[in-house]
Each structure stands twice: as C-alpha cells, then as structure tokens.
Amino acid sequence: MVDPARPAPAGALWSLCEVAFTLGERAILSPLTLDLPAGRVYGLIGPNGSGKSTLLKMMARQLAPSSGELRFDDRPLGAWSGRAFAREVAYMPQFMPASDGMNVRELVSLGRYPWHGALGRFSPEDEARVEAAIQRAGLAPFRERAVDSLSGGERQRAWLALMLAQGARCLLLDEPTSALDIAHQMEVLAILRELGGEAAGGPGQAGAMTVIVILHDINLAARTCDALLALRGGRLLAHGPCDEIMEPERLRAIYGLDMGVMAHPVSGTPMSYVL
Amino acid sequence: MAELTLPRPARRRPLHIGLALGLLGTLLFALVLARQPTLAGPDAPALQQLLLWHSLLPRAATALLAGAALGLSGALLQRVLRNPIADPSTLGIAAGAQLALTLAMAFAPALLAFSREGTAFAGGIVAVALVLAMSWRRGFEPVTVVVAGMTLSLMAGAMSAALILARGDYVFSLFIWGAGALHQQNWQPALLVGTRLALGAAAALLLLRPLDLMTLDDAAARSLGAAVQGMRLGIIALAVWLAASVVSQVGVIGFVGLAAPAFARLGGARRPGALLLASPLIGALMLWITDSLVQLTASDGGDLIPTGAAVGLLGGPLLLWLLPRLPVSAPRQPMATGHTRRLRRPGRALVLLAAGALLMAALALLAGRDLEGWALATGPLLAELAAFRIPRIVAAAAAGGLLGAAGAIMQRLTGNPLAGPEVLGVSAGAGVGLAIALTLSPAPSAALLLAASAGGALGALALVLLMAAWTGFAAERLLLCGIALGCTGLAILSAVFAAGGPGSFRLLAWMSGSTDKVGANEAWMLAACALVLLLPVAVLGRWLDILPLGAGVSASLGVPVGASQLILTLLAALMTGVAAFFVGPLSLVGLIGPHLARLSGFVSGRAFVFASALIGAGVLLLADWLARMLAFPYQLPTGLLAALVGGPYLIWLLQRGGRRHG
Numbered sequence: 001m002v003d004p005a006r007p008a009p010a011g012a013l014w015s016l017c018e019v020a021f022t023l024g025e026r027a028i029l030s031p032l033t034l035d036l037p038a039g040r041v042y043g044l045i046g047p048n049g050s051g052k053s054t055l056l057k058m059m060a061r062q063l064a065p066s067s068g069e070l071r072f073d074d075r076p077l078g079a080w081s082g083r084a085f086a087r088e089v090a091y092m093p094q095f096m097p098a099s100d101g102m103n104v105r106e107l108v109s110l111g112r113y114p115w116h117g118a119l120g121r122f123s124p125e126d127e128a129r130v131e132a133a134i135q136r137a138g139l140a141p142f143r144e145r146a147v148d149s150l151s152g153g154e155r156q157r158a159w160l161a162l163m164l165a166q167g168a169r170c171l172l173l174d175e176p177t178s179a180l181d182i183a184h185q186m187e188v189l190a191i192l193r194e195l196g197g198e199a200a201g202g203p204g205q206a207g208a209m210t211v212i213v214i215l216h217d218i219n220l221a222a223r224t225c226d227a228l229l230a231l232r233g234g235r236l237l238a239h240g241p242c243d244e245i246m247e248p249e250r251l252r253a254i255y256g257l258d259m260g261v262m263a264h265p266v267s268g269t270p271m272s273y274v275l
Numbered sequence: 276m277a278e279l280t281l282p283r284p285a286r287r288r289p290l291h292i293g294l295a296l297g298l299l300g301t302l303l304f305a306l307v308l309a310r311q312p313t314l315a316g317p318d319a320p321a322l323q324q325l326l327l328w329h330s331l332l333p334r335a336a337t338a339l340l341a342g343a344a345l346g347l348s349g350a351l352l353q354r355v356l357r358n359p360i361a362d363p364s365t366l367g368i369a370a371g372a373q374l375a376l377t378l379a380m381a382f383a384p385a386l387l388a389f390s391r392e393g394t395a396f397a398g399g400i401v402a403v404a405l406v407l408a409m410s411w412r413r414g415f416e417p418v419t420v421v422v423a424g425m426t427l428s429l430m431a432g433a434m435s436a437a438l439i440l441a442r443g444d445y446v447f448s449l450f451i452w453g454a455g456a457l458h459q460q461n462w463q464p465a466l467l468v469g470t471r472l473a474l475g476a477a478a479a480l481l482l483l484r485p486l487d488l489m490t491l492d493d494a495a496a497r498s499l500g501a502a503v504q505g506m507r508l509g510i511i512a513l514a515v516w517l518a519a520s521v522v523s524q525v526g527v528i529g530f531v532g533l534a535a536p537a538f539a540r541l542g543g544a545r546r547p548g549a550l551l552l553a554s555p556l557i558g559a560l561m562l563w564i565t566d567s568l569v570q571l572t573a574s575d576g577g578d579l580i581p582t583g584a585a586v587g588l589l590g591g592p593l594l595l596w597l598l599p600r601l602p603v604s605a606p607r608q609p610m611a612t613g614h615t616r617r618l619r620r621p622g623r624a625l626v627l628l629a630a631g632a633l634l635m636a637a638l639a640l641l642a643g644r645d646l647e648g649w650a651l652a653t654g655p656l657l658a659e660l661a662a663f664r665i666p667r668i669v670a671a672a673a674a675g676g677l678l679g680a681a682g683a684i685m686q687r688l689t690g691n692p693l694a695g696p697e698v699l700g701v702s703a704g705a706g707v708g709l710a711i712a713l714t715l716s717p718a719p720s721a722a723l724l725l726a727a728s729a730g731g732a733l734g735a736l737a738l739v740l741l742m743a744a745w746t747g748f749a750a751e752r753l754l755l756c757g758i759a760l761g762c763t764g765l766a767i768l769s770a771v772f773a774a775g776g777p778g779s780f781r782l783l784a785w786m787s788g789s790t791d792k793v794g795a796n797e798a799w800m801l802a803a804c805a806l807v808l809l810l811p812v813a814v815l816g817r818w819l820d821i822l823p824l825g826a827g828v829s830a831s832l833g834v835p836v837g838a839s840q841l842i843l844t845l846l847a848a849l850m851t852g853v854a855a856f857f858v859g860p861l862s863l864v865g866l867i868g869p870h871l872a873r874l875s876g877f878v879s880g881r882a883f884v885f886a887s888a889l890i891g892a893g894v895l896l897l898a899d900w901l902a903r904m905l906a907f908p909y910q911l912p913t914g915l916l917a918a919l920v921g922g923p924y925l926i927w928l929l930q931r932g933g934r935r936h937g
Binding site: 060061062081082083084085086087089090091093097099100101102103106110111113114117118119146166 | 617690814815817818820821823824825827828830831832833834835839873876878879
C-alpha cells in the first residue's frame with residue numbers, strides 16, 4: 001500500500017522521550033524512552049495490565065501522555081493535524097465498534113477520509129485504493145455483505161482492510177487476533193508480516209511498513225515480529241530481536257513463570273513452553 | 276470501558292454527613308417555626324397551637340415519611356433491576372399514577388372516593404408493566420429501561436396536559452397538586468404514608484437475603500436456588516405500592532428515590548442491608564430540608580413553587596453532578612442489528628418518500644369533513660379553505676422534517692438508536708425558553724417566542740454535550756444527561772404552571788402540541804428555517820458515517836471529533852428548537868422518523884437524515900390531518916396525537932429490537 005518511491009527515513013520513525021501515563025496516583029506506564037526505526041514489525045508483549053494498550057493508545061493519539069513527549073517522523077505528535085497524522089498512522093482498537101448496517105466496501109471506504117476530507121470528491125484513486133485493500137485482505141467475495149453479518153475473523157479483516165485503505169506508513173494494532181481461531185490468526189499475521197517488509201525485500205527496506213502490534217501469544221509474536229518489546233508493570237523490561245528476548249531468564253522476568261525455550265522443529269525459530 | 280474506571284474515591288464518613296444533614300434539617304425547621312407570625316388577640320396562643328399541631332408538624336412528618344418511602348422504593352427498584360438510575364419517576368410509575376388520578380378525577384370521581392391509593396397503584400403498576408415489557412427483551416438493560424420509562428412519562432404528561440386543557444380550571448388545581456405540594460390540614464396523609472412505610476420496611480427486611488443474591492446476575496442467582504422472576508416481581512410491586520401511596524397523598528415528587536440511594540452509595544453503603552437502611556434516612560432528610568426551604572422562601576400568598584418541583588430543581592443538577600461518578604456497570608451492548616435490510620438504490624427510495632409526503636400534503640389540503648360528512652374540496656371552496664389549511668400543512672411538514680432530521684443526527688452522534696430530541700431533553704429545554712419569554716414579556720411576538728424556543732433548546736443541548744465531554748462522550752452517559760436535563764426542564768415547567776398567570780394556559784397548550792393558532796407568517800418562517808437548516812446536512816454526510824463508530828476510530832481517521840460534534844449538535848438543537856415551538860415537546864416524531872428510515876434500509880449518513888426528515892414530515896402531516904378530522908368539529912392537539920401514535924410504535928419497536936439480539 002505504500003508508495004515504493006518514498007525512501008525510508010534515516011532516523012527513527014518513532015521516538016519516545018520519558019513518556020509516562022498516570023491515572024490518579026497509579027502509574028500505568030513509567031517514564032519510557034525508546035526509538036523505533038521504520039520498516040519493521042514490532043511486537044508488544046507482556047502480561048495483562050502491563051501498559052501495552054496504554055502505550056499503543058498514546059502512539060495513536062487516543063490518550064495524551066501525562067508527561068514526556070512522543071515524536072513521529074521527527075515531529076511532536078501534537079504538531080500533526082488530525083488528517084495529516086491519519087495519512088501516516090492507522091490504528092485499530094482492541095474492540096471494534098458495531099458498524100450499523102454498513103457493508104464491507106462502505107466500511108473500507110471510510111479509510112479514505114484522511115485523503116478526501118469532509119467535502120472532497122471520492123476520486124478514482126480512492127476507489128482503486130479501496131478495491132486494492134479489499135483484495136489484499138482477501139475480502140473480495142464479501143464486498144457487498146453487511147459487516148455485522150460477517151464472522152469474527154472476517155470482521156477483523158474488514159477493519160484491517162480499512163487501515164490498509166488509509167495508506168498509512170505505520171499500523172498500530174491492539175490484539176488483532178483476539179477473536180480468531182489459529183488458522184485465521186496465521187492469515188492476519190501473514191498479512192502483517194508481508195506488509196512489514198517481506199514484500200519490499202526484507203525488514204528495514206524502503207517500502208516496508210512499520211507495524212506495531214500487541215500480541216498475547218508469545219510464540220506467534222516471535223514467529224511474526226522482527227523485534228519484541230516486553231512490558232511488565234508499566235516498565236519496559238526488554239527490547240530487542242526475538243531470539244534475544246526468547247530466553248528462559250527473560251521470559252521468567254516478563255511473565256513470572258518458569259519457562260523453557262526450544263527451536264521450532266521445522267523453521268528453527270525459538271518457541272517457549274511453560275515448565 | 277475498563278481503562279476509564281477511576282480509582283475508588285476515599286471512603287467518606289457516612290455517619291458524619293448524615294449527622295450534618297440532620298442538623299441542617301433541624302435548623303431549617305426551627306427557622307420555619309420561628310418565622311410564623313405572632314398573632315395578636317386573646318385567642319392567639321390557641322391559634323398558634325392549632326397551626327403547630329395541625330399544619331406545621333403534620334407537614335414535617337409527611338415530608339419525612341414520604342421522603343423515606345420514596346428512598347426505600349428507589350433503593351428496592353435499583354437493587355432489583357440492577358440499574359443505578361431506576362426510581363419511581365424514571366420508570367414512569369409516578370407519571371402513571373398521576374395520569375390514573377387525573378383520569379379518575381375527570382371521568383370517574385367515585386373511584387377516587389373509593390380509594391385514591393388503589394387508583395394510583397393501578398396507574399403505577401400499569402406504567403411499570405409497560406416499561407418492563409418494553410425492556411424485557413433487552414434484559415432490563417439500564418438505559419433502555421429508563422428511556423422507555425421517560426417516554427412513557429412524557430406521554431402520560433401530555434395526556435394529563437390535554438385533559439386539563441379540555442376540562443379547564445376544574446382539573447387545573449390538580450396540576451398544582453401534581454407538582455407535589457405538601458400542605459397539610461391534618462395527620463391523615465402522614466399516618467397513611469407512615470403505615471405503608473412500616474409495612475414496606477418490614478417486607479424489605481424479610482427480603483434482605485434474596486436481594487443480596489440479586490446482586491449477582493440472574494443465572495448465578497438461580498443456580499444458588501433463588502426464584503428470580505417471582506422475587507423480582509414481588510419486590511417491584513412493593514416498590515410501586517410505596518411510591519403510589521406517596522403520589523396519592525402528596526403528588527409527584529421526583530428524584531428523591533433516585534438521589535437517596537445514589538447518595539447512600541457515595542457515602543459508602545455497599546451491601547443491600549446498609550443501602551436499604553441509609554436510603555430512606557437520606558430521602559427523608561432530603562425532602563424535609565427541601566420542604567423547609569420552600570416554606571422559608573414562601574411569600575404571604577403561599578409557596579413560591581411546590582415542593583415536588585423544588586426537589587426536581589435541586590435534584591436535576593444533582594443527578595448531573597452524580598452521573599460521572601456512577602459506574603455504568605452494564606457492558607456496552609452492540610446496538611446495531613444483526614442483519615439489517617439495505618436499499619440497493621437509496622436515491623430512488625428518497626424520491627419515492629418525497630412523493631409520498633407530497634401525496635399526504637395533497638390529501639390534507641383536499642380531503643376534509645364538513646357538517647354533512649366527508650368531502651373533497653374543489654374550486655371556490657378550495658380557494659377559501661386553502662388560506663386556513665396551507666399554513667398548517669406547511670408548518671406540519673416543516674416541523675416534522677426538522678424533528679426527523681434532528682433525531683437522525685442525534686442517533687448518529689451518540690451511536691444510539693434510542694437518542695432523540697425528546698429523550699435528550701432538548702424539547703424540554705425549548706419549553707423552558709418559551710416559559711421564560713412568556714413570563715418576562717407580557718405580549719411576546721411570534722419571532723421572539725421562536726427565538727426563545729431555539730435558545731432554550733440550544734442551552735439544553737449545550738449543557739448535555741458539556742456534561743458528555745466532561746464524562747468522556749460515552750453514549751450511555753450522554754443519554755442519561757439528557758434524561759436528567761429533561762426531568763429538570765419539566766420540573767421547571769410545572770413550577771411555572773403552578774405559579775398560574777396568563778402564560779400558563781399558553782404553555783399548557785404548547786405542551787400538548789396544539790397547532791391551530793399557526794398563521795401564514797409563522798408557517799413560512801418555519802419553512803424557511805427548515806430549508807436553511809436541512810441544506811448543510813447534504814455536505815456533512817461523511818461525518819455522519821464515521822462518528823457512530825466512536826471517538827477513537829473517528830480520531831484515528833483524522834475526523835476533527837470535537838468540532839464535528841459541535842457543528843452537528845448545533846444543527847440538531849436549532850432544528851429541535853424551531854420545530855418544538857410548533858408541535859410542543861412530546862411528539863416523538865424525532866424518534867419515529869429515524870427508526871422507520873433505518874427499518875427501510877437507509878444506511879449512508881446523508882440519505883438516512885433526509886429519509887428521516889421526509890418520514891417525519893409525512894408522519895406529522897398525517898397526525899395533523901387526523902387531529903383536525905377525528906373529533907370534528909373540535910380539534911385535537913397535533914403533538915399529542917403524534918405521541919399517542921408514536922408511543923405504542925416505540926414500545927413495539929423496543930420489543931422487536933431485543934428479539935434480534937436473541
């Protein structure tokens with residue numbers, strides 16, 4: 001979905017400086033400093049209540065940080081106008097709202113709002129982008145079906161298609177696989193994997209999208225992502241390539257469980273198991 | 276919603292607050308006693324004694340006992356329905372009891388002589404049965420229950436108003452009573468309410484254990500061996516009886532039943548036992564304090580406003596203040612229907628609808644009744660009648676269109692198919708604006724009244740939105756804010772009625788939605804307003820598509836959430852204010868239009884709003900025509916007729932909506 005001519009930025013796409021979020025007395029997220037280069041798939045992992053969703057929401061401008069600053073493409077988030085930011089960053093909330101009778105094509109068309117605005121014409125290019133997004137998410141047969149009549153997995157893919165139609169450089173997804181069975185999980189994650197580099201010839205290449213995704217299943221995260229960010233109790237415990245995170249010591253620190261790691265019998269990627 | 280739950284507030288000291296309230300009440304009552312004029316003459320001490328024993332003390336006792344009964348009734352209802360905003364007034368019990376009494380007074384006075392309390396109880400039971408039937412399929416979901424109750428209250432209010440209009444002064448005194456005046460001549464009401472309270476308290480004590488179980492959900496309670504439905508019905512009947520006995524003795528006193536348990540909970544009462552003990556105490560103190568204040572502000576001519584209206588005035592803002600603190604415990608249900616019909620060619624359907632509305636207008640213009648029977652007006656007769664009929668037709672169509680469009684916009688804005696100008700208190704706000712204009716100006720012009728109505732609507736909607744913004748734009752809270760505001764507005768209106776004066780009858784006529792005074796100028800003014808207000812919708816369709824998906828999704832698509840909500844709100848408020856000026860606050864067209872448009876399958880925002888407007892226009896044209904024809908040569912109030920047609924439809928719709936959720 002990304003214009004291949006656009007070069008990957010030299011510096012980090014995201015930079016967070018001492019970003020924190022507190023609710024009353026309680027620190028949901030302790031001050032966090034982090035740089036994320038473009039063109040990779042990042043997995044946010046950690047137990048429930050570790051601040052993953054809060055972090056993602058702050059990146060999506062759904063929540064304002066209590067202190068610290070987030071910068072996207074070297075500009076503070078507050079300096080972006082609503083539509084300009086939506087052309088760069090697409091966000092999928094954990095719970096998708098009901099879409100009241102809309103069919104798939106209409107829902108996906110809403111993703112073009114950042115480009116045409118309230119009054120602009122719905123151009124042939126918009127049309128083409130919507131169609132491409134529907135194809136990409138494998139929803140062509142459901143184009144005219146009401147979104148509410150789809151199964152959970154198909155609905156999740158319809159929202160993914162909306163994000164694709166948005167034409168953003170960066171996707172933020174909060175548990176996109178939560179409602180899916182294993183086959184559909186793999187399908188969605190494969191799409192993310194492709195967007196995040198494989199189609200463009202590898203992670204970090206020009207044309208690869210930046211994907212930041214919250215996943216509960218650590219093994220699926222390790223399979224899909226280039227790097228993992230592990231949170232616990234509002235602190236960033238570890239950050240690095242998957243095989244650095246997938247170590248028994250680290251995993252115990254993250255989940256508070258004794259865990260072992262072995263290589264996947266076929267692909268060789270690390271897999272964890274509870275001892 | 277989970278991330279929005281704030282840390283629990285530090286525990287207050289409920290005992291201290293209670294003591295402080297008790298002291299305040301005693302102090303105020305002492306002031307009331309001290310303020311009594313010292314009478315001169317030889318009989319003065321005896322008269323003073325008489326006044327004390329037969330007016331002041333019984334009044335205080337009635338206030339305390341009625342407050343306690345309402346508090347207990349509210350606590351029971353909230354517990355059993357698991358609904359933090361249920362009480363006799365939001366469930367329509369009070370309005371139903373009042374309507375029953377009004378009907379009895381107008382048509383069957385013997386019934387009242389036989390048993391006032393029984394009549395009120397019957398009205399209350401019918402009301403609550405209707406409300407529960409409406410929300411049964413949605414599992415008594417709190418917001419649905421209250422919206423149904425409010426709709427019913429509004430309808431009952433419109434019917435009472437129409438009855439008073441029809442019977443003139445005879446029933447007018449009933450309205451003053453209806454606003455909850457506590458004047459007493461003897462101890463009888465206090466005794467009656469007191470015995471009911473004692474019986475109710477004893478029954479509640481026996482039901483304490485089952486009530487504990489009811490805190491869980493039905494399945495869990497049943498698995499613990501409780502006969503859930505039977506118990507629930509029994510407790511509801513008990514609560515209705517308590518409320519009806521109060522209504523039959525002192526009239527409608529809202530909010531005590533709502534606020535007392537809420538305060539008890541804020542004060543830290545959690546278990547049913549503590550709640551059931553604290554709520555009546557707090558309710559008693561609340562009503563006593565309010566009544567003392569009313570007496571203290573009374574002039575020589577009598578109380579400034581009835582106590583019930585005063586409680587509403589104090590209670591409405593209180594409720595608004597409480598709302599952000601009350602957890603909306605029920606999970607947000609997907610309001611969307613499972614499988615909706617949708618139109619292939621909405622454009623063509625719109626043209627069809629427009630043709631239908633035109634046909635309706637032509638029928639209203641041509642067909643009518645004269646002394647000999649039904650007749651089609653043609654030729655010279657038509658030319659003669661047109662001068663009378665055209666303004667009404669134009670005005671009805673414009674008002675219906677505006678209300679339909681306003682309802683459609685509000686539904687999209689809140690993402691809730693139960694939102695509407697009537698439910699959100701915007702119409703009541705328009706009424707308050709009118710009341711202010713009628714009170715301040717002896718002979719207001721039509722333009723001034725129109726402006727006042729629109730201003731009131733705008734003020735009400737601005738308040739609702741301000742509250743909603745403060746609480747984070749959750750759709751439920753927006754609805755609840757609107758309902759609270761509507762209650763306050765109606766309380767203000769009844770206070771104005773009770774004050775009497777020439778404005779009162781005009782306001783009553785407006786409440787019941789009479790349209791027969793509309794002149795050509797007003798009609799064309801309304802039509803021009805309709806045109807100006809409906810045109811912007813054509814370019815705002817995209818916002819109407821995206822905003823129902825919630826603030827999160829809207830913002831992430833780059834829609835300026837605040838600004839777009841503000842603009843659409845402004846539009847909807849102006850539409851409602853202008854239209855309500857014509858048809859009164861209770862027509863329900865703003866709910867019916869959008870619902871029919873949804874059912875017919877209009878999905879995209881723009882087509883949905885225009886379809887709602889066309890359907891609204893058609894419905895109001897029909898109602899206006901029927902109002903002229905049904906009781907010929909008399910005319911019925913158009914707004915009332917629309918409400919009487921719309922209310923049952925709404926009941927049916929709520930039922931049906933639930934079934935699709937399974």
